[in-house]
Amino acid sequence: MKNSTYEKVAGILGGMGPEATVDLLNRIIQLTPATDDNDHVRCIIDNNPKVPSRIKALIEHVGENPGPCMAEMAQKLEEWGADFLCIPCNTAHYYYDYANNAVSIPVVNLIDLTVKHVLETNPEIKRVGVLCSTAVISTKLYENGFGEMNVEVIYPEESFQTSLLEVIKSIKAGDTGAEVQSSFANIVTNVIEQGSELIVIACTELGIISNNVSFPLADATKILAEEIIARAKHV
Template identity: 35%
Template sequence: MAERVIGVLGGMGPEATLAFFSWILKLTPAARDQDHLRVVIDSNPKIPDRTAALLHGGPSPVPALRQGIAGLRRAGADFVVIPCVSAHAFLEELREGAALPILSLFDVTAEAVRARHPAVRRVGLLATTGTIRVGRFQERLAREGLETLTPAGEDQELVMRTIYGVKAAAGEADRRPLRENARGVAGRLVAAGAEAVIAGCTEIPLVLKPEDLPVPLFDTLRLLAEAAVATAGRTPRAGVP
């Protein structure tokens, strides 16, 4: 099969897009530059806030997302990935008349949990309040027989402060309290019965690592990168830490 060009609609946020591209590089078998996949990236942090649109009637991100998809097509992309979980609340709308196929981060994550840990029945989800209230991620997980536990009350507020703190953090010192926040909330989900935790916002894997938890952590950035490499026609490298 001929290799396909990956189109990345990013900038939501910019550091998550950088981490996503890094995963694509690490997961692509390559011994030289020419062995890597062609990737077209539109990092557009000007796209309206997805949570504000979902919860507070803010400007819809859909027009800007559609414009980005069309631009990726003109630049040569064969399909699109969006390394932003909250943007997937608009996926059905985006797919209507889309210029290119769009991979679903919800599908990729749900299928990975079921395939890699078939005994898991309850998962904890760390995500934006918009993603949780819309409920599409939980619906997709339920189709794999998975019950979703989400933070309640103050813990969900702490998740949101952590997510926006990652976007604003200038250095490693700024990240330390954010790491503690993420570990604390995830740990309480595990104590409540979660047998795995999903980093359901692409900022979360920047401060929460597998070694922080006694149960499997599913990094949505990495899972989407694996799916992108496979869809582009390559077999993702196994055993990449």
Template identity: 30%
Template sequence: MKTLGVIGGLGPMATAYFMELVIRMTDAACDQEHLPMIIYNRPDTPDRTRYILGLSNENPQNLMVETGRALVRQGADRLVIPCITAHYFHPYLELQIGKPVLNLIEETAAHLKKFGLHTIGIMATDGTIRSGLFQKELEHQGMQAVIPTEKSQRKVMHLIYENVKAGKPVEFSLFREAEDELRLAGAQVIVLGCTELSMIKKEFPIGPGFLDAMEVLAMRAIEECEAPLKEEYRCLVTR
């Protein structure tokens, strides 16, 4: 098996959950059959959304490159970033680090296309939504994206920053309100396009018709590092 390097800490809880997902999804009968991982937890990485929106001059990409290079020096063969907004910087990071960095955006769209879906709702940070990361890739792969209204987007950001990142209880009613709007707009599946939203899925029975992009990242990391994937994780859309 290849060694997986994790550019972590964006945020810390999401990084810990990513590791849990990789372990849970690997078809291993003993410790020795699990994937070797090197995790560099860097919560001091500047906020990606604030930089993308022009609210901060602190560019996070240099620290992410430094982290990735450190992982490569320690023996990482493949790299992942359990932060979706950070994929705004993906081309630069892969070029500067000099090792393959899994592109979670492309992999998520490919997974949806594989199952014949065509209208996809997006829940994500302002940075991810406004940069069009998912919208452009879904369109590139022949699908249509549905994004929240400004009012609903504020609810999603509140869940991400004021609930999960702040370590406070999740106001799940806000999640349902944002979901209902996307369903009414025609979304067949809603992508949880922020790793903090993955934490909500972990804690709450969100029901059918969701795809957690973090699970896609874990699945593809396992496959890319040539470890066996459990059969029940071949389709990640909730039922």
């Protein structure tokens, strides 16, 4: 039986997309206070790029439901020894209940975690810009959380949101070059000009290229990495 000093093992439902999963692992490593290998967090990662496309299912309405695949991944990670699970994909949280209901261990909800972090660190905030996939907009994942606290969610205007989806697709294809970064900078400017007081990076792909943004940010990937470390080490 695991005792109270046992360091918990994180299970990661990865591959949505693969580079975003690697980015999360890098952040866990970078944010963990460590002087030796043993100080780092043990992670069991199912880096599964074969999860059915969330974009095809939610936007194009032609794709397979990703939920059952995510549930199977969650069960396997529990069997392999994970003490808690996380899903480093904002869009996939539309299917959160599939994973959560498939296991007996906790599943971190990235949307709830990010909203809570923003509200706790910015208690007076009234307008939040959210950069995310179009599927997250259509499912109102962030609007529901922020709306309960009367915080307005601002998205890029339609043409900029179309560009943002192309940026996300480019990053998934391995392109993080100057053109992609320039397009992203223009999108950031658009939500700032609409009155955003802070921008939530609510797509794990976007976290890969958001390091140079000087405007106040809440990066969901960084928030998740910090939560994983805290849970693993009982902080």
